[in-house]
Amino acid sequence: MDNRREFLKRASLLAGGTGMLNILPMPIQKALAINPTPGSTYLDAEHIVILMQENRSFDHTYGTLQGVRGFNDPRAITLPNKNPVWLQTNQKGETYPPFHLDIKDTKATWMSSLPHSWSNQVDAWNHGRYDKWLDAKHSGHKE
Numbered sequence: 741m742d743n744r745r746e747f748l749k750r751a752s753l754l755a756g757g758t759g760m761l762n763i764l765p766m767p768i769q770k771a772l773a774i775n776p777t778p779g780s781t782y783l784d785a786e787h788i789v790i791l792m793q794e795n796r797s798f799d800h801t802y803g804t805l806q807g808v809r810g811f812n813d814p815r816a817i818t819l820p821n822k823n824p825v826w827l828q829t830n831q832k833g834e835t836y837p838p839f840h841l842d843i844k845d846t847k848a849t850w851m852s853s854l855p856h857s858w859s860n861q862v863d864a865w866n867h868g869r870y871d872k873w874l875d876a877k878h879s880g881h882k883e
Contacts, residue, residue, distance in 0.1 A: 817870055819870065819871045820871060828871065828873045828874045829871065829874070836874065854878075854879060855877060860876045860877060861876075863876035
């Protein structure tokens with residue numbers, strides 16, 4: 741049995757969550773109001789919306805699909821060396837485009853993620869030039 745403090749905590753969370761529903765955009769409110777048909781799954785959906793907060797993930801995964809600006813974006817940032825932002829050059833002068841990472845036939849998923857700390861984000865940003873990603877974001881795993 742819950743004590744009074746736990747009851748008040750849960751009641752507050754429920755009230756806050758209910759109040760938040762009113763500030764959501766109308767299309768989201770309508771979507772949340774739809775009751776799924778019993779026995780249906782996501783496989784029955786006509787459309788699936790994927791929200792990605794990081795453009796690099798989107799570009800690497802979907803950047804070449806028809807209808808996606810991705811690598812054909814006419815408004816992409818141009819680096820000081822006149823390359824589009826997705827062509828990054830390291831300190832050795834080697835330039836790399838985004839590439840397909842074969843996660844099915846390799847052990848790529850075991851390579852860990854790249855650093856995401858504040859200092860290497862600032863280093864990659866390079867005072868707004870966005871041209872130090874390869875040097876600032878190298879993997880800590882040599883293999």
